[in-house]
Amino acid sequence: MLDTDLKTQLKTYLERVTRPIEIVAHLDAGDSSQELRALLQDLKEASPQISVSERGAEGARVPSFSLGSPGEQIALSFAGLPMGHEFTSLVLALLQVGGYPSKLSPEVIEQIKALDGDYQFETYFSLSCQNCPDVVQALNLMAVLNPRIRHTAIDGALFQAEVEQRQVMAVPSVYLNGQPFANGRMGVEEILAKLDTGATAREAEKLKTKAAFDVLVVGGGPAGAAAAIYAARKGIRTGVAAERFGGQVLDTMGIENFISVPETEGPKLAAALEQHVKAYDVDVMNLQRAEKLIPAGADGLIEVQLASGASLKAKTVVVSTGARWRQMNVPGENEYRNKGVAYCPHCDGPLFKGKRVAVIGGGNSGVEAAIDLAGIVSQVTLIEFDAQLRADAVLQRKLYSLPNVKVITSAQTTEVTGDGQKVNGLIYKNRATGELSTVELEGIFVQIGLLPNSEWLKGTLALSPRGEIEVDARGQTSLPGVFAAGDVTTVPYKQIVIAIGEGSKAALSAFDHLIRSSAPEAQKAAA
Missing domain, CATH: 3.40.30.80 (Glutaredoxin)
Structure with missing residues (x-):
């Protein structure tokens, strides 16, 4: 065997x-x-x-x-x-x-x-x-x-x-x-x-007693991990508050473009990132979702309020809360989530063996999902909003060579249908004619990109129309002392290697901010 x-x-x-x-x-x-x-x-x-x-x-x-x-x-x-x-x-x-x-x-x-x-x-x-x-x-x-x-x-x-x-x-x-x-x-x-059920409350009470951090990183994906490591190496008090350490990387199957590592998988990389962070004097606070950012007050400390009821304070903050799968936001999607509506073809594909499925999205992720699923299911229908697929040419050639794949372009999914227990189809609109059509199927895999996890920052930081945190070349946000990095920002090309670089840069910028903001105090004390 x-x-x-x-x-x-x-x-x-x-x-x-x-x-x-x-x-x-x-x-x-x-x-x-x-x-x-x-x-x-x-x-x-x-x-x-x-x-x-x-x-x-x-x-x-x-x-x-x-x-x-x-x-x-x-x-x-x-x-x-x-x-x-x-x-x-x-x-x-x-x-x-x-x-x-x-x-x-x-x-x-x-x-x-x-x-x-x-x-x-x-x-x-x-x-x-x-x-x-x-x-x-x-x-x-x-x-x-x-x-x-x-x-x-x-x-x-x-x-x-x-x-x-x-x-x-x-x-x-x-x-x-x-x-x-x-x-x-x-x-x-x-x-x-x-x-x-009492664990969250006990943990919140412990968090309330923590002293202020020099750098508090919010988010534990590649950008957050890099920021924490770079900050800790400066010998300053560093903390990481993460909803789940590893972030979106945990949901990534194959990684073949992380420089110096020819091939790995998301969970393995996430575990390595966490191990690296914990090799330094970093206070890692997992299962902590940030709900509100409060600018520095008279004490010069920025406050991050958590869903658990606790609050953390820091002289500087690096926001690296990443992104999540974008939903279609159509009737039936939430009702049938995990009942036929799925977002991970690698994880859930085998459950649809021999069945009919649709893939929503014609970018690289969508086309790759359709190719993978075609080897498991009986029929794949790929639905793309645009007039043509956006995936790389080599992926499109492979897709069109498969006998059990049907591609529909210029199509907008308008509804997920079901029998009350599970998905039984979807309805899409032909964007050219307005005609509605129904596809009978048992599964729908949504692959239409990412949505930044920045809702908790509305009204506090400057956000782009897409909800991304606006940052300058140094990772500085519109709020002094608050920096941001990774997929939650306006930095183009959402890639792991880019997020790591941006996280490192944000931590260095935060350290520079600490030095410059403390310099006048030191001069005043000397006088």
Whole structure:
């Protein structure tokens, strides 16, 4: 099942196991079970601590297997074949069940152990989803640490009947005790915030006691990470308040234009950015959404009010809140979000195997999505507002070569239709004739660009007509002491490498501002 190199790597990892691991599998004679049987045999051969046994398929998902350890109350299982992005989840689960300690902070570990209640989690994932491993790994770890937490990770593409019954149309999709719990990427902290309702208030009280920062970075994407590193290297008090560290990069599949790194994936880059930031003396405050910016008062400090109720103060601020997927803003879109309306073809595409889908948008992202989906679904209809596609010529040539793709230009999507439970079509208007047409389908993938996360700054900073923060060549905004960088600004070309450069520049400009603004005070004191 595994190649020689992967077996060697696996054996090295599993040398860290300190206690026995019992794998109990539920298999039959099917092809998927045979593949899983081969994988489990490879695992057994990789470590003398691992034992594998098989039990009947009756009453269990097939193929599936559970992980446990003698004397430990651990309820953790995989339904399907955890390869692709989920192979890392499997390796981590083996290590943690085998006694290898978590890298979570002691405070978070105690918070998990203190959860009161019985939690039966089920997570539907797809092997091509780069967002799913975070959720699977977080819940697996929680199941290892707390015996009242049970978790099953389920390959949605393999258990199609179950997915249909529960109408799962987006991954990762998490159920708790049989009821929908959450969709989308989450880590341990986000899950705890939903389970431990008092955690947000406790964290807010802690934030209120923090001393003022020299530089406060709002946003944890590439621009924010670069700003934090450059500020911290100056030896000044630096903080980062981020709604989710990594930002939009977390939703990016393949990255092949980050200079010096020929190929990587968004989550890997985001993890590397966070690791780099934490290598310095930076106060990282995650899960914190900024709601209001208050200019400096008599104390010379700028205030950032957070959704949690806390406030942070700083001598300078770097805003790097990035951007999010732009929505169509048509009737039915919000109603059927995650019920057929999706924004990540890599994550959710496998759930639409053999079905009809549409892609909205004819730029590079839209055409790439259509090409990828064409290999999975039965029919792709690409709808572009303009009279022609805007994607690179090489992508267009590939698109038009595919037999199951239809391209409609000069078309404006006006409505998403459904049966109350899931999408069943869309309506578009021919921009030349005004004629309305209906496309019957099961999924819609929206790929029409980004929208800056700047609503919370309206009336405080100068914004462009598109809502981007206006900045000068130094990253300075219209408010003294406030700088901005990345996709939230008017800087053209929304690229990761550009955001990193702009974040670095904004931090250097903030440091220069600190020096210049403190110089008169020093001269006055000397006099």
